[in-house]
Amino acid sequence: MSRYETLKYEEFGPVARVTLHRPDVHNAFDVQMMREVYACWRELRDNDDIRVIVLTGTGDKAFSTGLDRVAAAVGEDDRIPDIGRRGGTPMHQNEPGDWLMPKSSGKLWKPIIAAVNGMACGGAFYMLGEVEFIIAAEHATFFDPHTTYGMATVYESMMMAQRMPLGEIMRLSLMGSYERMSAQRAHQIGLVQEVVPAEELQETALRVAQTMASQPPLALQATVRSIWYTREMGYRQAMAAGDAMVQLAIDEDELSEGQRVFKSGKRIDWRLR
Known part of the structure; x- marks a missing residue:
């Protein structure tokens, strides 16, 4: 797994930590990251030595800010023609989630803990929507900027609606970039299961993961x-x-x-x- 360029991969006995690693763009995903995330889910699925996964982002500013719109604008997605494209009719649409979702795409049924280390927004919800639970740093925030930039938030909000009360996902989705949900509020509504100081985030996530991994x-x-x-x-x-x-x-x-x-x-x- 050392071939990854946009991910950091580490093993701690039966626990793997996957770190989204494009810090210059707040760990936003381009096509290369999408391909590598998909490959990582599939390899973890088939690696019997790994029982539990921790998913996080590099640095303390962002877990992920979703799609790298700059990369998309300059045509990086042309490297995989079907990403963001559709066929002869609107019924055949391809989305980044086709590559990023650990359950729907990766068919990975090992427990995944998300350690949210900063901003988590937009396309980050493709991943957060299919983890088992979330541990967040105190300064972490959650928001969805789609509507601010003239786009409907559809798949992301649908996924997070499975984890949040209706009014909360409505407000988060419709306020766009004008409001962010704090880690504390996310904990109050059950989106986040634990909030810890930033310096304790990785240690806490790994401790919980190791405890789970000690079981069959x-x-x-x-x-x-x-x-x-x-x-x-x-x-x-x-x-x-x-x-x-x-x-x-x-x-x-x-x-x-x-x-x-x-x-x-x-x-x-x-x-x-």
């Missing part, structure tokens, strides 16, 4: 997939899918290890959040 991988992944089913289906359909997930998640070695831990009587040092 099949149990983690089946749990992730089952909970996402409840977002994608009606209640009855999700419960029916759950019948299959219970069977798929049975691994005799993992169950035996779990039983051994239970019978050992060893106290688990839990942390109150």
Whole structure:
């Protein structure tokens, strides 16, 4: 994975940290980053040594500010003809999300923690919309500038509407660049699960990731997939899918290890959040 130019990739035992790395443009994505993010999701999916992923951005100014509009304006997207293009009718539209979304595109069902280290806006929501949960630095902000520049926010707002109350996503989307949601407000409405000082962000995210990664991988992944089913289906359909997930998640070695831990009587040092 060292071939990446727009991402930093690190491994901490069973945890991988993927860092969006275009600091000169606030980690905005161009076509190269889109290709590399997609490749990274697929490689992480197939890497059995990695159980949990932390996704963050370089520096302390931005997680990502979405599409690099300057790069798009000068034609960098011509390197992949179908990005931002459509076929003979409007029914065949291609979007950056086709490359960036870890679940829909990458088919990656390992837990992903987003460590939001600054501004997160616009196209960043393609990624944040499909992580398991978000830890944010105190100075992090969330906004969507589409409407300010004459564009509807569609896919991004649809994805974030699954994580936010209706009034909140409406206000965030319709205020454009004129208002930003603080990390504290994001925490109040449930978009963010923890807010920490900036200097503690990476340590906190890695600690949580390492704790999750200490547990059996099949149990983690089946749990992730089952909970996402409840977002994608009606209640009855999700419960029916759950019948299959219970069977798929049975691994005799993992169950035996779990039983051994239970019978050992060893106290688990839990942390109150």
